[in-house]
Amino acid sequence: MAKAKKVLHDEVAETDSLDKTGTGIPGFEDISYGGLPRGRSTLISGSSGSGKTIFASQFLAEGINKFKEPGVFVTFEENIADLRKNVVSFGWNIANYEKRKMWRFVDASATVENEIKIVGEYNLDALMIRIGSMIDEIGAKRIVLDSIGSLFHHFSEPAVIRRELFKILAFLKKKNLAIIITSERLEEYGSVSRFGVEEYITDNVIILRNVLEDEKRRRSIEILKYRGSLHSRGEQSFVICRPEGVVIIPLTRLEMTQKSSTKRTTSGNKKLDEICGGGFFKDSIVLISGATGTGKTLLVAEFVKGGAESKGRTLLLAYEESREQLTRNAAGWGVNFKQLEDEGSLKIESIYPETASLEEHLLNIQKYITQFKPHRLALDSLSAIERGSSKKNFREFLISLTSMLKKQEITALFTSTSTTIIGGSSVTDSHISTITDSIILLRYAEIFGNIHRVITVLKMRGSLHAKEIYEFNINKNGMTIDDHSFKSMSGILGGMPVPAGKGSAEHED
Amino acid sequence: MTEDRILNIYVTGPGKRNADTISNCKAACASWPNGGSVSLRVIDILKNPKAAEKDKILATPTLILQSLDSDRRVIGEFKNEKVAHQAICFLTSEATNKKNYGKSKKGSS
Numbered sequence: 001m002a003k004a005k006k007v008l009h010d011e012v013a014e015t016d017s018l019d020k021t022g023t024g025i026p027g028f029e030d031i032s033y034g035g036l037p038r039g040r041s042t043l044i045s046g047s048s049g050s051g052k053t054i055f056a057s058q059f060l061a062e063g064i065n066k067f068k069e070p071g072v073f074v075t076f077e078e079n080i081a082d083l084r085k086n087v088v089s090f091g092w093n094i095a096n097y098e099k100r101k102m103w104r105f106v107d108a109s110a111t112v113e114n115e116i117k118i119v120g121e122y123n124l125d126a127l128m129i130r131i132g133s134m135i136d137e138i139g140a141k142r143i144v145l146d147s148i149g150s151l152f153h154h155f156s157e158p159a160v161i162r163r164e165l166f167k168i169l170a171f172l173k174k175k176n177l178a179i180i181i182t183s184e185r186l187e188e189y190g191s192v193s194r195f196g197v198e199e200y201i202t203d204n205v206i207i208l209r210n211v212l213e214d215e216k217r218r219r220s221i222e223i224l225k226y227r228g229s230l231h232s233r234g235e236q237s238f239v240i241c242r243p244e245g246v247v248i249i250p251l252t253r254l255e256m257t258q259k260s261s262t263k264r265t266t267s268g269n270k271k272l273d274e275i276c277g278g279g280f281f282k283d284s285i286v287l288i289s290g291a292t293g294t295g296k297t298l299l300v301a302e303f304v305k306g307g308a309e310s311k312g313r314t315l316l317l318a319y320e321e322s323r324e325q326l327t328r329n330a331a332g333w334g335v336n337f338k339q340l341e342d343e344g345s346l347k348i349e350s351i352y353p354e355t356a357s358l359e360e361h362l363l364n365i366q367k368y369i370t371q372f373k374p375h376r377l378a379l380d381s382l383s384a385i386e387r388g389s390s391k392k393n394f395r396e397f398l399i400s401l402t403s404m405l406k407k408q409e410i411t412a413l414f415t416s417t418s419t420t421i422i423g424g425s426s427v428t429d430s431h432i433s434t435i436t437d438s439i440i441l442l443r444y445a446e447i448f449g450n451i452h453r454v455i456t457v458l459k460m461r462g463s464l465h466a467k468e469i470y471e472f473n474i475n476k477n478g479m480t481i482d483d484h485s486f487k488s489m490s491g492i493l494g495g496m497p498v499p500a501g502k503g504s505a506e507h508e509d
Numbered sequence: 510m511t512e513d514r515i516l517n518i519y520v521t522g523p524g525k526r527n528a529d530t531i532s533n534c535k536a537a538c539a540s541w542p543n544g545g546s547v548s549l550r551v552i553d554i555l556k557n558p559k560a561a562e563k564d565k566i567l568a569t570p571t572l573i574l575q576s577l578d579s580d581r582r583v584i585g586e587f588k589n590e591k592v593a594h595q596a597i598c599f600l601t602s603e604a605t606n607k608k609n610y611g612k613s614k615k616g617s618s
């Protein structure tokens with residue numbers, strides 16, 4: 001795997017001779033292998049509301065903020081005052097950029113259609129000269145034309161517009177600018193552009209989508225064509241948030257570069273550490289699966305306690321219970337969340353999963369991690385997150401999250417609720433089990449008419465672990481796991497144990 | 510109809526076709542029959558890109574009436590004096606109905 005990655009990178013270095021400039025749009029450099037090329041044009045096509053203008057504005061604003069490259073914005077639709085106002089919430093102060101001679105507008109927003117009369121041959125040299133004069137005035141390195149669709153409306157002769165656009169693009173390319181052109185499209189999965197010519201006059205084509213999926217809006221970006229460059233294929237999720245603007249979550253380019261740690265860290269429960277062969281691996285993802293009330297949140301509390309004892313910080317993401325509920329419950333198990341928070345070894349973020357899309361949750365988590373720099377992360381529960389998201393979307397969320405955690409060597413504990421009370425598996429488990437390194441099962445077992453709680457380690461990547469099933473009790477000291485495993489029972493995980501050996505004996509009769 | 514009007518014609522560079530368009534337009538101005546005088550100002554965008562920026566000129570040649578209220582514009586070369594005459598009619602007829610036009614524009618938007 002690592003070798004294959006290496007080869008791929010060498011290939012990039014050889015074939016990719018384009019002079020690219022960073023867009024400054026988070027994640028875009030990853031999927032485009034370095035940004036957008038100078039001296040080439042890129043079409044951003046998308047339905048209305050897909051984020052084209054924001055993407056384009058961000059390209060110029062970040063060009064100024066991160067790369068000190070001046071830019072020109074040619075607007076064909078929105079008026080300049082509106083454009084300035086609309087992006088203020090992203091923290092892009094265009095008026096200030098203009099003052100600093102880093103940003104110039106060219107107002108090409110045409111007038112009402114019936115006020116134009118065309119009587120003979122014409123060209124768009126005027127526009128080209130205006131653009132050229134602005135470029136020269138500030139020494140622009142980037143340019144945006146937003147959106148050229150309205151040109152086709154106003155001049156109603158596609159052949160002429162196509163010819164003239166081609167001329168303008170050739171002019172801009174000669175000046176070696178990185179060019180973005182935006183264009184409307186009518187359907188999310190129809191033809192690339194509305195007038196069918198835009199994609200032929202540009203070198204690269206990027207599509208922005210805003211699709212309704214299971215009653216939720218999901219934004220995605222796809223690089224359809226990138227002349228002379230490698231790029232990620234397929235749709236990548238992105239979100240538009242403040243103050244960052246467009247943030248792409250580059251899933252298909254996540255690299256498995258994380259090194260595997262052999263260092264162990266405590267689960268917070270001595271006996272559980274023993275069962276796991278010495279604790280969790282430091283950079284591992286542990287999944288706790290169990291029915292409601294089996295003690296998943298209890299294990300989370302133990303995990304938090306273990307973190308504090310080893311002088312680490314734990315970030316607790318609570319998607320099911322409020323901070324107050326959690327604190328109260330933990331107190332019942334002898335863990336003082338409030339005190340730990342005051343000491344700075346714990347940070348609880350309690351959020352309703354429905355308040356944001358999975359991409360937004362992911363970005364929030366990323367923010368918490370950057371701010372708090374935790375050594376451990378507990379997420380309670382995945383099932384709550386999964387509720388109301390599509391299966392594909394959820395999977396992507398999980399992969400992005402685990403990759404993010406592993407890269408930073410954060411020990412993580414996820415909980416997942418099984419759908420059946422006694423025995424059984426859960427739907428969730430089936431597609432998250434491959435992503436997690438260890439799985440711990442908590443189950444109810446009925447033994448002679450009494451409900452018992454049992455725990456077992458189902459899987460532990462890279463380590464020996466006890467294969468037995470243990471009974472445990474919950475009391476004011478937390479979780480107490482029996483010293484000795486069940487030896488005399490079988491069928492415990494199924495929920496209906498029978499004394500070992502008895503079942504088979506009956507069959508022989 | 511005794512208003513004196515000024516027209517602006519935007520062109521790019523000298524060129525024969527531009528010269529023809531300008532001379533046709535000048536002729537139409539000179540023989541303007543509808544009262545008042547019509548004069549023509551020629552603006553070469555190559556020399557004065559800022560003026561084109563102010564009037565938001567995209568295409569050349571473009572003929573506009575120099576007036577704060579008018580958004581009308583005629584685009585394209587004038588093959589002959591007649592075309593130029595019609596163009597001026599289109600621009601100035603708007604000027605006479607300026608107020609009504611302004612209202613209907615607001616009403617429709």
